[in-house]
Amino acid sequence: MEALSALVAAFDPAEGDALKAAEAASTSGFAYGLAAFGSAIGIGFLVGKSVEAMARQPEAAGMVRTTMFLGIAFTEALALIGFVVFILIGL
Amino acid sequence: MTDSPTPMTTRLDGEAPEIEVSFDIVKRGAYAAPVIVAVCAVFAGLDGVFSALYGMALVLVNFLCAAGLVAVTARISLGLMMGAVLFGYIGRLGLIYLALVLVRDASWISLTALGLTIIVTHLGLLVWEMRYVAASLAYPGLKPRRK
Numbered sequence: 553m554e555a556l557s558a559l560v561a562a563f564d565p566a567e568g569d570a571l572k573a574a575e576a577a578s579t580s581g582f583a584y585g586l587a588a589f590g591s592a593i594g595i596g597f598l599v600g601k602s603v604e605a606m607a608r609q610p611e612a613a614g615m616v617r618t619t620m621f622l623g624i625a626f627t628e629a630l631a632l633i634g635f636v637v638f639i640l641i642g643l
Numbered sequence: 644m645t646d647s648p649t650p651m652t653t654r655l656d657g658e659a660p661e662i663e664v665s666f667d668i669v670k671r672g673a674y675a676a677p678v679i680v681a682v683c684a685v686f687a688g689l690d691g692v693f694s695a696l697y698g699m700a701l702v703l704v705n706f707l708c709a710a711g712l713v714a715v716t717a718r719i720s721l722g723l724m725m726g727a728v729l730f731g732y733i734g735r736l737g738l739i740y741l742a743l744v745l746v747r748d749a750s751w752i753s754l755t756a757l758g759l760t761i762i763v764t765h766l767g768l769l770v771w772e773m774r775y776v777a778a779s780l781a782y783p784g785l786k787p788r789r790k
Contacts, residue, residue, distance in 0.1 A: 588736060592729070599728045603721045607653045614660050621661040621713060622773055624728060625706065629765050631736060636758035639743055 580641040587634020594627040655717045664776065665710035668768050672703050675771075679764060683756040690753040697752070698760030701742055702768070705735055 602620040606613045676699055683691035712731045716724040746752050 592732060595732055596729055599725050603725050606655065606721055610653065610655070613655050614658065617655070617713070617717070618660040618664060618776055621664055621710065622769065622776060624709065624732075625765070625769050628709075628732065628735075629762070629769065631732075632739075632765055633762055635736070635739065635743075636762055639747070639754055640758050 576641050580638045584634045584638035587637075588631045591627050591631035591634075594630070595624055598623045598627060653721045654719060655721070659710075659714035659717065661710040661713050664772060665706045667775070668706050668772050669703050671768055671771050672699060672764065675764070675767065679760060683753075683760060687753040687756040690751055691756040693751045694753045694756040695760045697746065698757045699764050701739060702761055702764045705739065705765075706768075708735055708738075 598620065602616050602623075605616050609616075676696075679699060680692050680695045683695035685691075687694065709728075709731065712727050713724060716727040743757075747754065
């Protein structure tokens with residue numbers, strides 16, 4: 553792909569820039585998708601286990617909910633990092 | 644044999660700790676805001692100031708929405724809470740994307756400052772809150788009381 557963009561740039565610089573921009577957009581979009589996908593799996597696993605724990609032991613629900621909420625936020629940070637990379641490179 | 648509680652029928656009444664945690668995070672965000680805004684102002688000028696304020700508002704509203712969703716749905720059913728957290732995650736990511744798309748071409752925005760503010764604020768406030776939560780879970784006797 554890089555060789556192709558270099559070849560195109562040799563003939564028409566404007567078209568080469570457009571191709572590079574398209575490459576950046578697609579790559580960063582892919583990175584954001586991967587980040588969001590990984591976080592979704594993490595959150596699903598985390599919340600599933602927390603719900604199981606709360607159903608088994610409702611008296612510990614307060615502690616479980618607190619740590620679950622923080623866990624969700626930490627996991628979501630991974631998606632936000634992917635999103636920021638996406639907006640800085642490809643948006 | 645007795646019926647064991649299932650996640651679909653179990654509901655959690657009483658206090659919602661995540662609301663307390665999220666209000667605490669917002670309070671800490673207010674403390675940290677001048678520092679973050681000043682740093683962004685040094686690197687990106689007035690655009691950095693507006694971007695930092697916008698980014699912080701996004702992060703804090705995101706925390707409040709997440710906590711509200713969990714608190715409301717936990718009173719109905721744990722199964723609903725799980726679904727709300729998962730679909731809420733997708734919904735909130737979509738809202739953040741929309742909020743960014745709306746301002747990306749604005750003259751007062753600096754995307755670098757905005758992006759870095761989102762990451763630093765989100766992680767920084769979480770780590771700050773985590774220290775407090777870890778201490779209060781490990782040593783309940785030292786937990787600060789509300790006045």
